[in-house]
Amino acid sequence: MAMTPRERFLAALDGQPVDRVPVANPTSIITRGLQEKAGVFFPEANYEAEPMAELALAGHTICGYDAVSPAFGAGTHESAALGVPTRWGDRDSLPAQEKAIWSHPDEIEIPDDFLDRPSVKSVIDAIRLLKDEVGDRVAVIGKVFGPWSLSYHTIGLQKFLIQTMKDPGFVHAALERLKPIPKMYAQAQIEAGADALTYACHITADLIRPSAVPDYVLPIHQEMAAEIDCPLILHCCGRTIDRIEHFNKxxxxxxxxxxxxxxxxxxxxxxxVLIGNINNTNTLVAGEREDVRREVHYAIEAGVDMIAPECAVPVTAKLENVIAVRDSVDEYYDALH
Ligand SMILES: [Zn+2]
Incomplete structure (x- = not known):
């Protein structure tokens, strides 16, 4: 018996057998082509619940993915709610933070009405709409940014990373003060109907040494996994093989x-469980269907448990390539019969 997309996603996330590996989107798969096909566009879909839910739904109805996920930006909802000036994107660009707002951990302040601030509330409401619409059939993935990534957005990437060398106390203090955000935001998304949450922590090899993981974020990751009551999907960009031994814990x-x-x-x-790792720049943006197929089949044979674009798909990627990720998984299994 074929599994429903949600059953397939949840089984794979739990390491259980599946009829075929699911196709998931822990980060955005919204391209310009998908906006046009759905008739729903950035920037509205980045700060209004209804268009956000509608565009997320297109990830299933048009692209055929086993999950839908409504927060397309990279931590922009949280940072905007904290007061960071934000560009909400357009047909050709994802939302982004404009500048940092704090220079010291002592300045970090989480507003009492954080969960009611419009940017954050739009995501929670979009999850609720998606849960009502497809939640018994299709998995709903929410998204939170951990305190490490939120520090980049609120204190500034360079300033924050320099402190890891100069003043570890600064870094620990910033992480401590930002830590309640993903916890409460996660809880609200779970109550709205999220089946799983992407937890973003950009502690990548391009930026920082592997030992920074146990020094700064591993205890926080463990705390999040213990306290947040749904499966978490760690997302970290770039090269991470040199720190996977820490992530394993x-x-x-x-x-x-x-x-x-x-x-x-x-x-x-x-x-x-592994989710990924189809290349964005060379494959989904610049490649052809055949390139997508080759990479998807390689990932399945490698034992990747869910197939997904590696990170937020650039808005300029070809919609047909995003769909080809789905089709390539199906072709792989169809060829076995
Ligand atoms: Zn990424």
């Missing part, structure tokens, strides 16, 4: 990884 259900890591090598070293 975080207690989270899954790791969403990039194509900078070979899928077979990652499978050999990672203990958790």
């Amino acid at each position: 975080n207690g989270m259900a899954a790791f969403h990884f990039e194509s900078a890591n070979d899928a077979k090598e990652m499978r050999d070293q990672a203990d958790m």
Whole structure:
């Protein structure tokens, strides 16, 4: 018996057998083409619940993915609610933070009405709409940014990373003060109907040494996994194979990884469920259907548990390539029969 998309997603996330590996989207798959096809556009779909839910739904109805996910930006909802000036994107660009607002952990302040601030509330409401619409059939993935990534957005990436060398106390204090945000935002998304949450922590090899993981974020990851009452999917961009031994200890259900890591090598070293790792720039933006197929089949054979674009798909990617991720999984299984 074929599984429903939601059953397939939840089984894979739990390491259980599936009829075919699910196709998931822990980060955005919204392209200009998908906006046009759905007739719903950025920027409204980034701050209003109804268009946001409608565009997220297109990830299933048009692209055929087993999950829908409504928060397309990279932490912009949280940072906007904290007061960070935000560009909400347009047909050709994802939302982004404009500038940092704090220079010291002492300045960090979480507003009492954080969950009612419009940007955050729009995501919670969109999850509720999606749950009502498809929640018994299709998985709903929410998204939170951990305190490490939120520090980039509120204190500034460079300033924050310099403190890891100069003043570890600064870093620990910032993480401590920002930590309640993902916890309360996660809880609200779970209550609205999220089946799983992407937990973003950009502690990547391009930026920082592997030992920063146990020094700064591993205890926080473990705390999040223990306290947040739904499966967490860690997302970390870039090359991460040199720190996977630390991620293995975080207690989270899954790791969403990039194509900078070979899928077979990652499978050999990672203990958790793996989601990924179809390349964005060369494959989904510039490649052809055949390139997508080759990478998808390689990932399945490597033992990647769910197939997904490696990170937020650039808005300029070809819609047919985003759909080809789905089709390539189906073709792989159809060829077995
Ligand atoms: Zn990423």
